[in-house]
Amino acid sequence: AHIGDRVTDLYEFLCETQALGTHFLVRSCVDRLAGDGGPPIADEMSETTVQGTHRITIGKDDHADIELRYRRIQVLPPIGKQKRYPSLSLTILHARESGTPEGRPPIDWRLITDLPVTTPDEAIEKLDWYAQRWKIELFHKILKSGCRAEDARLRTAERLANLIAIFCILSWRLFWMTMINRAAPDASPRLILTDVEITLIDHLAASRRNEPPGRTLSDYLTQIARLGGYLARAHDPPPGNIVIWRGWSRLMDIKIGANVSRNICG
Secondary structure (H helix, E strand, O other): OEEEOHHHOOHHHHHHHHHOOOOEEEEOOOOOEEOOOOOEHHHHHHOOOOOEEEEEEEEOOEEEEEEEEEEEEEEOOOHHHOOOOOOEEEEEEEEEEOOOOOOOOOOEEEEEEOOOOOOHHHHHHHHHHHHOHHHHHHHHHHHHHHOOHHHOOOOOHHHHHHHHHHHHHHHHHHHHHHHHHHHOOOOOHHHOOOHHHHHHHHHHHHOOOOOOOOOOHHHHHHHHHHHOOOOOOOOOOOOOHHHHHHHHHHHHHHHHHHHHHHHHHO
């Protein structure tokens, strides 16, 4: 299924997706006409009762209780496009946080999909799909901002495809390193690093005053992030993709220098 943010809530996109035989799940930004041209979708959903609840974790000490409403609705194309596009039978899924949280806006997702949603479990499944969207965006951020894939000046499509394939592998690894640091900080550093890389990081840490030796995956990734500008203060959040990328680039330069020095000096 195609998963998209509000910028993909285009009627042309919804129709083209169905024409290609695929599916979509997008966040709505347009209150479209429903039924036979009567009330819009928002009015139809306001009459729908809560059909389930779901608790999600927002942060370390925060959670949200989500009310689930879903309904199959016949959605009409925009008035100026009704001669070119057909109406679509779509599922509207409204996930809204109950209550008013402190320090952040309440969750309020209005999703549209051509897939059926008939039970709370199916609604939660679609929410989990949409929640993965930000990870996809972070991956593309590394691909574009870190690897600078858009700056490539190769002359043939084949060479560009080969370069992007390599960049995708690198971007995935950096993204995975960032995420595994948050999911399993106490794991062994050998899960992500070679013995040579661990040795280099140990030497770099030893050159700093009062720097304790690394033991866990999180310790070593913090050292990599510090090479990229991460300050590692007591109350700083875990390092993100950008500092991990910068630090990894520096570590690879150091690794190349160490290999050259060993080959020359023995």
